Structures are given as structure tokens and as C-alpha cells.
Amino acid sequence: MEFMTEYLATPIKGTYDLIVVGAGPAGCGAALAAARNGLSVLLIEKANCLGGAWGVGFMNPLFDSENKGGILRELIDDLTKEGAWGGFRGISIHYETMKLLLDRKMAEAGVTVLTNTNFARTVRDGKTVHGVIVENIEGRSAYFSEYVVDATGDGNVCAEAGCAYDIGGERGYRDCQAMTLMFLVSGIPEKYNVREGLMFGQILARAYEKFGKESPFQNPYIIPVPNAGFGVVQFTHMYEYNPLSATDVAKATAEGRRQMMEGMKFLKAYDDDFRDMDVVFSAPVLGIRESRRIRCDYTLTLDDLLSGKHFDDGVCEVAFNVDVHKNDKGQKLIQVKPYQIPLAAMLPVGYEGIVVAGRCISGTQEAMASYRVTADCFTMGEGAGRAIAEALRGGKPLRKPADPEEQN
Numbered sequence: 440m441e442f443m444t445e446y447l448a449t450p451i452k453g454t455y456d457l458i459v460v461g462a463g464p465a466g467c468g469a470a471l472a473a474a475r476n477g478l479s480v481l482l483i484e485k486a487n488c489l490g491g492a493w494g495v496g497f498m499n500p501l502f503d504s505e506n507k508g509g510i511l512r513e514l515i516d517d518l519t520k521e522g523a524w525g526g527f528r529g530i531s532i533h534y535e536t537m538k539l540l541l542d543r544k545m546a547e548a549g550v551t552v553l554t555n556t557n558f559a560r561t562v563r564d565g566k567t568v569h570g571v572i573v574e575n576i577e578g579r580s581a582y583f584s585e586y587v588v589d590a591t592g593d594g595n596v597c598a599e600a601g602c603a604y605d606i607g608g609e610r611g612y613r614d615c616q617a618m619t620l621m622f623l624v625s626g627i628p629e630k631y632n633v634r635e636g637l638m639f640g641q642i643l644a645r646a647y648e649k650f651g652k653e654s655p656f657q658n659p660y661i662i663p664v665p666n667a668g669f670g671v672v673q674f675t676h677m678y679e680y681n682p683l684s685a686t687d688v689a690k691a692t693a694e695g696r697r698q699m700m701e702g703m704k705f706l707k708a709y710d711d712d713f714r715d716m717d718v719v720f721s722a723p724v725l726g727i728r729e730s731r732r733i734r735c736d737y738t739l740t741l742d743d744l745l746s747g748k749h750f751d752d753g754v755c756e757v758a759f760n761v762d763v764h765k766n767d768k769g770q771k772l773i774q775v776k777p778y779q780i781p782l783a784a785m786l787p788v789g790y791e792g793i794v795v796a797g798r799c800i801s802g803t804q805e806a807m808a809s810y811r812v813t814a815d816c817f818t819m820g821e822g823a824g825r826a827i828a829e830a831l832r833g834g835k836p837l838r839k840p841a842d843p844e845e846q847n
Contacts, residue, residue, distance in 0.1 A: 449572055451581045455481045455551070457827055458571055458584040460558050463491020464813040465797030466590030467541055468820030469827075471510050474548035476828030481551045481582055483558060483573055486724065489541040491592070492813055493532060497621035497671050497722040499662050500531040503759040504814035506777070511817050514540060526665035533665050558591065561600045561793075568600055568792035586827045587793045590820055593682065594731035594799035602787040603734040608804050612683065616728040616808065617656070617676040617764040620695025624703075625669045626715035627661060637661040643674070643702060646709035655698055657769050669719055675699055678766050682730035692725045728764060728798075728811060735801035736838065737783035744809055747776030752839065754822025755780040757815050763808045775809055780819050782826055786837060794827065794837070796820040 455478075459470045462484035470482040482489075492498035504511060517540050518524035523533035545552055555575055562570040562581060570583035589596035594604055608614030627637075640658050647654040659674035675698040680691040699721060706713050742748075744761065757780060761773035784801045785794050795801075796819050798811035810819070829835040 447579060449579050449581045451583065453481065453551075454570075454583045455479045456584060456831055457481070457586050457588065457824070458483065458582055459588045459590055459824075460571060460596050461491065461590035461592060461797070462486075462489045462541075462552070462554070463590060463592060463797065464493060464817035465592075465820035465823075466491070466588065467545075468510060468817040468822075469588045469590055469796055469824035470550045470820075471544055471548055472821040472824030473828050474545075474550045474824075476825060477832055478824075478828050479551075480549075481553065481584070482545065483556050483571070484552070484554045485557050487554050488538045489545065489552070489554070490534070490538050492724075492726065493534065493537050494541075495722060495724040496726050497534065497623060498726065498813055499664065499671055500527050501814045502530070502812040503757060504530050506756060506758050507814055507818055509818065510821050511814060514544075522666040524665060527660075527662040531662060531665055533667055558595060558599075561587070561596060563600055563792075566601070566790045568790065571596065585792070585831055588820070588823055588827070589733075589793060589795045589799070590797050592727070592730070592797050592799060594733045594795060597733045597787050597790075597793060597795055597799075598731060600787075600790065600793060602790055602793075604731040604799075605734065606683065606731055607729070612681045612730075613679045614766075614804070615682060615730065617678050617766070618680060618682070618691045618695070618728065619673060619677070619726040619764075620675045620692060620699060620721055621726055622672050622675075622699050622721040623669050623719040624661065624672055625717050625719050627663065627670050628712045628716065630712070639706075642710055643706055646705040647702075649709055650705050652705075653768075654702070655768060656764075672699075674702055676764060676768065682727045688725060688727075695725065696721055729804070729807060731799050732804070732807055733795045733799050733801055734788050735784050735795065736786045736788060737781050737801060739780065739784050739800075739802035739806040739810070741773070741803060741805045744775040744778050744806055745773075747778045749779045750781035750783070752782040753779030754782050754785070754826065755810075755815055755818040757810045759809050759812050759815065761805050761809045763805065773805070780810060780815070780822075782822065782837065783839070785819065785823055794823045796823045
């Protein structure tokens with residue numbers, strides 16, 4: 440690979456207490472918690488809206504939201520008042536209402552928001568991060584801060600800064616969980632447009648068999664969206680693509696669209712109940728369940744989940760079971776005891792000024808398959824924002840002082 444040396448004059452556009460990169464659930468939780476605790480916050484998002492998997496990934500339902508308080512419970516209460524909460528399993532959202540609420544809450548908290556803005560690189564001195572460089576319609580700009588939260592989902596900020604990470608299993612990225620392209624449908628058969636949605640794996644499997652093919656996933660769902668005339672389908676599964684390769688992500692997205700159209704064609708031809716159901720829109724963002732896992736001061740393991748481990752610096756309680764979408768087109772489920780995510784699992788080893796929140800925190804592959812769901816990502820982001828505010832305003836360090844006995 441050849442490299443070109445490039446000299447850039449980058450204007451410094453501002454300084455904040457905290458910069459959050461990625462406005463998905465984790466990033467929104469971090470930004471709101473920090474701003475409400477008195478910090479100046481810049482929130483950076485590559486899409487044209489807030490919410491990430493909620494806003495552009497069409498993700499439903501909000502698994503593991505039942506045991507959450509704090510800002511997430513406030514969001515749920517507001518969604519309920521708007522008739523935008525309920526639907527599938529009683530824990531699903533209306534996407535546009537969620538976007539609107541997030542816009543409103545960021546404005547009320549005084550968060551500065553930059554959408555349609557791409558992260559380019561960190562500003563750092565050795566292993567201390569001091570800010571970020573971004574690119575958008577205004578060109579290339581630098582912003583400085585006391586702390587940066589990497590809420591990109593893929594750990595892009597940490598990786599650019601040089602933080603160590605893991606991906607996949609023994610075969611690397613080929614062992615990562617399947618990617619899914621969610622899509623909206625109209626004309627859901629009335630008898631299936633119920634609170635529990637439709638797990639139509641057997642119907643779709645028989646439809647594929649009729650055409651001499653095999654369905655890419657055994658357990659698809661049609662998920663009605665609350666207060667809407669449409670639902671979202673969790674069906675497409677793309678295996679063994681590299682989530683860190685732009686080329687592979689493009690190929691996986693194209694494969695998802697192919698599976699979407701093929702599956703709906705087979706379904707409508709096989710079962711007259713679905714003859715009026717149509718694809719409305721595929722998600723603008725591919726659903727990636729697994730990519731980087733940033734190495735932090737503590738790494739969550741399956742044993743921690745099975746024993747229900749709690750921590751002095753716990754920021755989020757998780758009750759969602761391990762849910763691995765495997766390469767054999769099925770699911771591997773492991774029941775866990777309610778456990779906590781510690782702040783130490785969000786502090787990259789050897790680095791200062793940067794915290795990671797969301798599915799890319801430090802954990803084994805099986806552990807990540809539990810805490811990756813959006814309610815947990817939001818709550819760990821909220822915990823990170825609150826901890827950073829306590830560090831800056833209250834003098835409470837993010838890292839616990841080293842134990843002398845452990846050093847001997």
C-alpha cells in the first residue's frame with residue numbers, strides 16, 4: 440500500500456467539556472446525562488437524525504428496557520403519552536416520534552448537535568485524547584474537549600486513537616454475528632397485526648422450499664409499529680462479511696436487499712394471506728450486531744453474566760440473555776442472571792480522555808451478545824456521561840486508584 444503525505448490547515452471550531460461521537464442510543468444517553476449535569480456537550484452524528492439504530496436502523500423492540508429507570512424511562516413515558524410506545528411485546532417505538540423527542544431533549548439540555556457529520560480522526564498527545572476532527576458541509580474542522588465518548592458502535596474513535604481491540608472469534612470477523620437489513624412493510628394481514636407480532640419462520644421456510652431454496656434465517660418476525668399502519672421485518676441475515684471493510688459492508692447491504700425482495704416475493708406467492716403486503720422502505724443503515732470490542736480495564740465474561748456479577752462502579756444492569764445469531768442460520772440463547780456493566784469495561788487500557796459506550800465496550804464475544812441491545816447501550820451511555828460530569832465537576836476520578844496489594 441502506498442501513502443501520500445498530506446498537509447492540512449484545519450480550523451478549530453470550538454471547545455467543549457465533552458464530545459460524543461455517534462448519536463445512537465449510547466451517544467444520546469451520554470450527551471443528555473452530561474449536559475444535564477452541567478457540562479458543555481457536542482454531539483456528532485453521521486446520519487441526518489438522532490437515534491442511530493432507532494432512527495435509521497429501524498430497530499424494534501427495545502429489549503431489556505423493562506428494568507431501566509433514568510433518562511430511558513423518561514423517554515418511554517414521553518413515547519407513551521404520544522401513543523408511540525407499545526406494539527410488539529409492548530416495548531416497541533414509533534421511529535419518527537423517537538427522533539422528535541431526542542431532538543427536543545437535546546435542545547432543552549443545551550447539547551450542540553452536528554448531524555451529517557463524519558468523524559475523521561482524534562486529536563491526541565500520545566495516549567491522551569483531546570478532541571476530534573470531523574468533516575461535513577463546512578469542510579474539515581477540529582473540536583477540543585476534556586473527554587471524548589466513542590459511541591460509534593464500531594469503536595471507530597478508539598481504533599483511530601490506537602486502542603487495542605478484538606473482533607469475532609477464532610476465525611476473526613468470520614465468526615461475527617450475522618448482519619441484518621431491517622425493512623418496513625405495509626399491508627400486514629389483519630390476523631397477524633397483533634401485539635405479539637408474527638414469528639413466521641415456518642411459513643417463510645415452506646415458501647422458500649416451494650422455490651427450491653433455503654431461507655437465510657430460521658426465526659424471522661414481522662413487528663407491528665405502535666400507532667402506525669406499517670410494521671418492520673427482522674429477516675435478512677448476511678454471514679461472514681467483515682464489518683470493518685467498507686467493501687464488505689456494501690456487499691452485505693446489497694445482499695440484504697436481494698434477500699428482502701426475494702423473501703417477500705416467495706412469501707406472497709406461497710400464502711394468499713400476504714398478497715397485499717408490500718415492502719415500503721429498507722433501513723438506510725445496515726444492522727451490524729458485532730464488530731470491534733475495545734480492550735478496557737475490565738473485560739466482561741460469560742461467567743460474569745451467569746453469576747450475575749455486580750461492581751462498585753456499575754453503571755447499567757442487564758437482564759437480556761445471550762443471543763447469538765449463528766452462521767448455521769439459527770440462534771444460540773444462553774440464560775443469564777441480572778448483572779452489571781462496570782465503568783472499568785468502558786475505559787480503554789492505557790488511554791486518558793476517552794470513554795467507550797455501547798456494544799463495543801470490553802467483553803468476550805458471548806458477553807457482548809447479551810449487552811448489545813439498545814436499552815442497555817443507552818443506559819451505559821447515560822452512566823458514562825454522568826461519570827464524566829462527576830469527574831470534571833466533582834473531582835471524582837473515572838479510574839479507581841490502583842490497589843497497592845494488587846501491584847505487589
